[in-house]
Amino acid sequence: MTDPRLENHAVGVELQIVELVEQRERAAVQERHEDVARIQQEIEALQQEMTLTAEVIAGEPDAEPPDLPEPPDDDQTEARLNPF
DSSP: OOOHHHHHHHHHHHHHHHHHHHHHHHHTTTTTTHHHHHHHHHOOOOOHHHHHHHHHTEEEEOOOOOOOOOOOHHHHHHHHHOOO
């Protein structure tokens, strides 16, 4: 069974890529070529991270999982969610 944090991480990375693609398109329309190049590099780095994450989820034997934060302690989560 895969770690649900990995799947959440993959979704987060995907959302970041979508946002950066939109930023790149705006920069291209505004002819900000340096920004287009910088944003494209960020997109490529996130695509590589997405690939590595997908390999871990798929169970590739040599895949290295990305660094993920430790899951919160259940008591702390309950305290944050419970307003009373």
